[in-house]
Amino acid sequence: MADQKILRANGTDELVEAIGQAAARGQRLEVRGGGTKSAIGRPGRDTTLLQIQGFDTVTDYDGPELVLTAGASTPLAKIQTLLAQNNQMLAFEPFDHAVLFGLAPAATLGGVIAAGVSGSRRLTAGAVRDHFLGLRGVSGRGEAFMGGAKVVKNVTGYDLPKLLANSWGQLAVMTEVTLKVLPRPQTVQTVVLSGLDERQACLVMGQALGSQADVAAAAHLPADINGGLALTALRLEGFEPSVKARVQMVLEQFKATAPCDILPTEASALLWEQVQHASVLQETGTLKGEGALWRINVPPMAGSQVIERLKPFGARCLLDWAGGLVWALLPMTDEAKGVRDVASTLGGHAMLIRAPQALRLSIPTQQPLAPGVAALTQRIKDGFDPKAILDPERFI
Amino acid sequence: MPVPDGAVLSRRGEIVAALRRIVPGEGVIADPTSLRAYESDGLTAYRQVPLVVVLPETTAQVSEVLRWCNEAGVKVVPRGSGTSLSGGALPLEDGVLLGLSKFNQVLDIDYDSRVAVVQPGVTNLAITRAVEDRGFYYAPDPSSQIACSIGGNVAENSGGVHCLKYGLTTNNVLGVEMVMMDGEVVRLGGQHLDPAGLDLLGIVVGSEGLLGVVTEVTVRILPKPQTARALLLGFDTVERAGQCVADVIAAGIIPAGMEMMDRPAIHAAEAFVHAGYPLDVEALLIVELDGAHAECDYLVEQVAKMATINGAVTSRVSTSEEERLAFWAGRKAAFPAVGRISPDYYCMDGTIPRRRLPEVLRRMAALSDHYGLKVANVFHAGDGNLHPLILYDANQPGELERAEDFGADILRLCVEVGGVLTGEHGVGVEKRDLMGTMFTDIDLAHQQRVKCAFDPNLLLNPGKVFPTLHRCAEMGRMHIHHGAVPFPDLPRF
Numbered sequence: 005m006a007d008q009k010i011l012r013a014n015g016t017d018e019l020v021e022a023i024g025q026a027a028a029r030g031q032r033l034e035v036r037g038g039g040t041k042s043a044i045g046r047p048g049r050d051t052t053l054l055q056i057q058g059f060d061t062v063t064d065y066d067g068p069e070l071v072l073t074a075g076a077s078t079p080l081a082k083i084q085t086l087l088a089q090n091n092q093m094l095a096f097e098p099f100d101h102a103v104l105f106g107l108a109p110a111a112t113l114g115g116v117i118a119a120g121v122s123g124s125r126r127l128t129a130g131a132v133r134d135h136f137l138g139l140r141g142v143s144g145r146g147e148a149f150m151g152g153a154k155v156v157k158n159v160t161g162y163d164l165p166k167l168l169a170n171s172w173g174q175l176a177v178m179t180e181v182t183l184k185v186l187p188r189p190q191t192v193q194t195v196v197l198s199g200l201d202e203r204q205a206c207l208v209m210g211q212a213l214g215s216q217a218d219v220a221a222a223a224h225l226p227a228d229i230n231g232g233l234a235l236t237a238l239r240l241e242g243f244e245p246s247v248k249a250r251v252q253m254v255l256e257q258f259k260a261t262a263p264c265d266i267l268p269t270e271a272s273a274l275l276w277e278q279v280q281h282a283s284v285l286q287e288t289g290t291l292k293g294e295g296a297l298w299r300i301n302v303p304p305m306a307g308s309q310v311i312e313r314l315k316p317f318g319a320r321c322l323l324d325w326a327g328g329l330v331w332a333l334l335p336m337t338d339e340a341k342g343v344r345d346v347a348s349t350l351g352g353h354a355m356l357i358r359a360p361q362a363l364r365l366s367i368p369t370q371q372p373l374a375p376g377v378a379a380l381t382q383r384i385k386d387g388f389d390p391k392a393i394l395d396p397e398r399f400i
Numbered sequence: 401m402p403v404p405d406g407a408v409l410s411r412r413g414e415i416v417a418a419l420r421r422i423v424p425g426e427g428v429i430a431d432p433t434s435l436r437a438y439e440s441d442g443l444t445a446y447r448q449v450p451l452v453v454v455l456p457e458t459t460a461q462v463s464e465v466l467r468w469c470n471e472a473g474v475k476v477v478p479r480g481s482g483t484s485l486s487g488g489a490l491p492l493e494d495g496v497l498l499g500l501s502k503f504n505q506v507l508d509i510d511y512d513s514r515v516a517v518v519q520p521g522v523t524n525l526a527i528t529r530a531v532e533d534r535g536f537y538y539a540p541d542p543s544s545q546i547a548c549s550i551g552g553n554v555a556e557n558s559g560g561v562h563c564l565k566y567g568l569t570t571n572n573v574l575g576v577e578m579v580m581m582d583g584e585v586v587r588l589g590g591q592h593l594d595p596a597g598l599d600l601l602g603i604v605v606g607s608e609g610l611l612g613v614v615t616e617v618t619v620r621i622l623p624k625p626q627t628a629r630a631l632l633l634g635f636d637t638v639e640r641a642g643q644c645v646a647d648v649i650a651a652g653i654i655p656a657g658m659e660m661m662d663r664p665a666i667h668a669a670e671a672f673v674h675a676g677y678p679l680d681v682e683a684l685l686i687v688e689l690d691g692a693h694a695e696c697d698y699l700v701e702q703v704a705k706m707a708t709i710n711g712a713v714t715s716r717v718s719t720s721e722e723e724r725l726a727f728w729a730g731r732k733a734a735f736p737a738v739g740r741i742s743p744d745y746y747c748m749d750g751t752i753p754r755r756r757l758p759e760v761l762r763r764m765a766a767l768s769d770h771y772g773l774k775v776a777n778v779f780h781a782g783d784g785n786l787h788p789l790i791l792y793d794a795n796q797p798g799e800l801e802r803a804e805d806f807g808a809d810i811l812r813l814c815v816e817v818g819g820v821l822t823g824e825h826g827v828g829v830e831k832r833d834l835m836g837t838m839f840t841d842i843d844l845a846h847q848q849r850v851k852c853a854f855d856p857n858l859l860l861n862p863g864k865v866f867p868t869l870h871r872c873a874e875m876g877r878m879h880i881h882h883g884a885v886p887f888p889d890l891p892r893f
Contacts, residue, residue, distance in 0.1 A: 166602025
């Protein structure tokens, strides 16, 4: 919105001041890092933009300690480059939502943590929350505090990083974050099986993950989104002799099931990038189209049922996390209730990632919680943000 | 501990009767002799006979017990198998001890989705036993795994020697059913990955029984690796062993386990189990690699090279499963081995940035001289989690207090070098009063606000984790610094 007021805060003291003042006035704040996820959530909220900047220093990085501490507004790309130079990575595979909204890459470290952004390797390596070790931040009370620590193993006090990951800035504004980092695999290869339907694909992915091949990621592209040829992709990572042997194990396991191919490193990287950004769902190769893009989390074996039930709505779907994550692009926007029902019936939830304003106004972006959990969530928010200034209407 | 409430003590008969109405038969224990069995957990230096013990069998009973206690203002301490090393299940004189031992069923195993749904009283090892014939296991393996319950693991966020590669409990639990102090039953997480809203499951795991009573747990199970091999490496300085660990990780290798022992620990272990450990080294490393055969063969070779470069004076690679287990035998028996050479020992659990290890061991040796108490060290070398074992004799007047002071100094040292008070054993009662060395009052107040959201009357497991529990109504007020109101220029209403 062109007329939205903007507050800027450089440094923790200014942030404490800004949030404290906002709390006293009851002024609602939309906290923004890179702004790549601004179009997620209810549009037209009456908020002042709080632009977080200047928290962009890598304060501690010692590769063999497997720990990195950096300012929350440090660009994700900068961290990924730094880690790559040291043969390390953020194993939860965060990605930049900019590509989903036709923006230039700008995601920040704090932003991907606050939004709980995990990619394909989340299936086996864990999510943001599993790698988020410590934080400094300012709560909605206008108080600077810290949680967690800067070592990989810690159970001292409550695990506040878990609570802050995926909190979308509704409890506190993070200023400094500490993450576990891991070695980058020396070799990556992907085995692709052709021609499986969704149900078979979920079974195959489950069997692969239950095998000793140590599969790192598993995704399925149904025929209708891949030029008529369904592909089931199993990613193997690690040291070369090991990857070679495990690729053979996978081929052996599934050679009788479907035609198998091995994608070399570059083709493999391209495929997984398209999966990660759900860009394979868009015929034009960009996702700036009409319709509603959903991210649906379900138990892995339910992935194929989600597709089955959404197909009548004209949905184009993609399975990641061995079937546990469905990206669904629906051409029409009036089937939202249907999507929500499918997700909850199958034991999961659906989040609206990209949709026209009218739809985002008419339904909550996140799946409504069970009443007891919703009440508990609200009490936690009341504790951290008693004046309800940290964008409380974003997901209402 | 909180001062016992005389009014509650005087209502004991009424409380026992109320519990008997909810849990019939032998599920309520009130006679003094039987209550003794519950007076302590794994931290035996602290003992307290509970007011009464209740052993419910259903979620509905847990709910009714908690609701009744909440309304009656009676404190409740949850207990799994009672193996906590930090006093997490230490009873209260004026509190009901709620044991989950009758929740001992594996409810469901889904191999396609690789999850198991179990009751909280099932032991950690029993989960693996239930799935191993299909080639699966449950990864976190605290050394008490034969006895400790999965519910206790959830409360304490338990680790184990394999958690560098496979994570702690929190990284392996997908969902719980939990009863809150007011009796409400909630489900957090499920069989899908990642929550719709706040990660309440993430905050419940490791909350040390202060937020709710878990009545069902959904865990991730993993396929057992094709093979595992271990290296036994001896070094003549701790620095060289530490550098070898750093080199392994810098080379991109995350071993399944990487354990270090210092000279006193090596000698105690060898004398106890005759594992064949070298006695002329200052530090011993056990590095375990698991995965496909090709992976293990390759990595064993790489690690052996790094050991040579760092001047290892002993370097043995396991060539059979028996030999691998023999390498581990001494390490796994390290605590009882130390128990054999000393009447008592006190196990600490700080984590440090690994690069500070030589300095921390030097300063610990100086503290050992200062207190006149010996210390043996076992160390989860991969993740910096240190277990100093302080040797003392509780029958010598003043030695327990000296051991505790020594332990507190070690933990302060861990925090000073950038580490933490506890890596896997929990705060409990043991480290409660040291929380201020790591957290400010404001930090702790933010943690306590979570407690208030779950248990506003502060009746569930009080006296643990927090040095002071402030009344929840006070927590809602704006913070005031030394009598000065923040933002004095703002209007107030």
